[in-house]
Amino acid sequence: MSDLTAGRLSVYLRCLTTLEADGVKTISSGTLAERFHLNAAQIRKDLAYFGEFGVRGVGYYVADLKTHLRAILGLDQPVRVGIIGAGNLGRALADYPGFRKEGFVIVALFDTDPECVGRQSRKGVHILHTDEFKRMAKAGKINIAVVAVPGDAVAGVVDLVVKSGIRAVLNFSPGTIQVPPGVKLKNVDLTVSLESLSFFLARGGDD
Amino acid sequence: MSDLTAGRLSVYLRCLTTLEADGVKTISSGTLAERFHLNAAQIRKDLAYFGEFGVRGVGYYVADLKTHLRAILGLDQPVRVGIIGAGNLGRALADYPGFRKEGFVIVALFDTDPECVGRQSRKGVHILHTDEFKRMAKAGKINIAVVAVPGDAVAGVVDLVVKSGIRAVLNFSPGTIQVPPGVKLKNVDLTVSLESLSFFLARGGDD
């Protein structure tokens, strides 16, 4: 199963949440695709890979499919997130409402700056010293590490994260880092995102 | 030219900046690939599309290629960015050092909350009322719009942005929005990113 599929499952889950709030009980791939600008065949193929969730002639039961998707995405049990880097971005992520909404638990922020260690974010996420990270991860208190440190610190931090036994990392820091097999790294590179758009404008912007 | 290629060009540019700082004058695709965990053939193909920048038997001149890439990415002239949504995330993005480093100019933050309009971010980016956005965009003061508003506001904001003549949008808000042809929309969905990682862990995490 590809990375792109995983992302789409997450999108489908959000669509279903919207539909449920609207009181929709059952939805066909065609209607779902139309309403959320997706592709019906792709929805069916993505879902069919994990089981036969649909009913021919009817479609999918919203509540039922939602439960299945949450389980497939591992959201049927709490997912604990530790954020390394308590700068502006790290703290914004710690307080991001979208994470809590889907059941993620932000365990703590981690930083090395004595100025902010011991303090907490606006919404009350505690800032611990990065030295604490390994102990907490080893104790099974962190499932996913989010890295939001300056570029020159990222290599060391990712090394620490991997050595702590973490197997999923969401990285916001720049750089072409590598992780050992068995560890999943997802990069969100803000500069690259913005430069891609600049490229589009520079090209004439007609595609 | 695909979106993925544009992203890689941005990555190459950053690699070259690092190399230049290290005093490297010339680099082959093979060495570049090895050092930054990239693919040599892909680097050559990506670059060759825009011109014959390399010298056979030698490689690429770092400073020269960097200039070319900056021009291709439209970074040879200032790119002006307006950020709509002055919440935690919007303000963190406004102050993000990586943007300034590559020559982006953060024109202003925009929000509708009277509580924060008139104030400014830590680094001094002014927060204007969203009503001002259209005027500034029409006056050519904004090239790229960054959207970081709550999910229920995103449709209206993107509509405003498009009506203001903006042709490149970086969206951090959730939802499957659509823009007319000729407008480039890039989504950074934080919840989807995190859920993809959760999916990987739930699957057993061995790929």
Add this chain to the structure above:
DNA sequence: TTTTGTGAACTAGTTCACAGCT
């Protein structure tokens, strides 16, 4: 009749491998 699930066809993207230039 409606809609799923899925093989087959298609499209996009990556990597190989080597001719040709320096």
Add this chain to the structure above:
DNA sequence: AGCTGTGAACTAGTTCACAAAA
């Protein structure tokens, strides 16, 4: 000898189109 630029081969991802099920 070394390295680029590029056609050809390959791999991955998407969409089509339809048989089978409710």
